[in-house]
Amino acid sequence: CSRGYLVRAFREMGYDAWGMDCSTWAIENADEIAKPYLHLSGGSEIHGNFSWIIAKDSLEHVEKIDFLINEILHRASLGIFVVVPLSPKCNMAYVCPDYEKDVTHFWRLDLPEWARMFMQPGWVVEARYRLPWIKQNWYQPGMEWGNGFLVAKRV
Numbered sequence: 001c002s003r004g005y006l007v008r009a010f011r012e013m014g015y016d017a018w019g020m021d022c023s024t025w026a027i028e029n030a031d032e033i034a035k036p037y038l039h040l041s042g043g044s045e046i047h048g049n050f051s052w053i054i055a056k057d058s059l060e061h062v063e064k065i066d067f068l069i070n071e072i073l074h075r076a077s078l079g080i081f082v083v084v085p086l087s088p089k090c091n092m093a094y095v096c097p098d099y100e101k102d103v104t105h106f107w108r109l110d111l112p113e114w115a116r117m118f119m120q121p122g123w124v125v126e127a128r129y130r131l132p133w134i135k136q137n138w139y140q141p142g143m144e145w146g147n148g149f150l151v152a153k154r155v
Contacts, residue, residue, distance in 0.1 A: 002026050004034030006054065011037065018048075022061075049075050056083040059114075060107045069117050079153040083134070084114055086148045095146035096138055111148040118152040125152045 001007050001019025008031050010017035019034065020041040021027055027040050039047070053076040062068050072080055085099040087108035094100055094108060115127040130139065131149045138146050 001030075001034075001038055004030040004038050006056065007031075007037050008034040018050075020047075021058075049077060051078045052076060052081065053079075054081045056081075057085070060084055060105050060109075063106050065107060065117070073118065073120055073123065073152070076152075077154065079151060080118065082114070082118070082148070082150040082152075084109070084148045084150075086111055086114075086129075086146055088145065096143050099146070111145075111150075114148050115150055118150060122154055123152050124155050125150060 001021045002023070003026050004019050007017045007019040011034070017037065019038045021038065022041050024040060027035070027038050030038050041047075053072050055072065059065060059068070059082060084107075085094050085096060085105070087094055087110055090109050090113050092108060094105075099105065111127050111129065115125050118125045128149045129145050129147065134149065135147050138144075
């Protein structure tokens with residue numbers, strides 16, 4: 001959830017939104033309106049059940065990714081929305097060079113590999129390289145395939 005801006009936006013729209021982040025700094029410096037709804041996590045555990053889980057620019061930071069994705073799949077009753085930076089092939093440099101500047105990035109995967117992680121019985125997965133209005137600054141020559149957007153829904 002980082003500093004809670006997305007949590008605040010959902011709450012202002014009337015949704016019962018909560019956030020988790022593994023960064024003490026992010027929680028301590030969070031948006032004051034969102035702060036009561038934010039929780040510090042160790043990075044791989046989720047507490048509670050939710051209709052939807054959103055993981056925007058976060059899964060690439062989690063060392064125990066298989067464990068966390070299983071937790072997400074277990075705890076989301078309707079669906080999951082994921083945004084991740086992409087590598088053209090697994091374990092290669094990111095398509096968008098700026099993503100290499102973050103030393104906390106642990107995973108460098110391509111879109112099919114990210115999608116595969118969510119393909120479990122009872123789930124349908126849609127994966128794309130582009131979504132209108134999200135990360136438009138990366139839609140320039142050479143970086144069109146640099147971000148992945150996935151929606152997994154229970155069937």
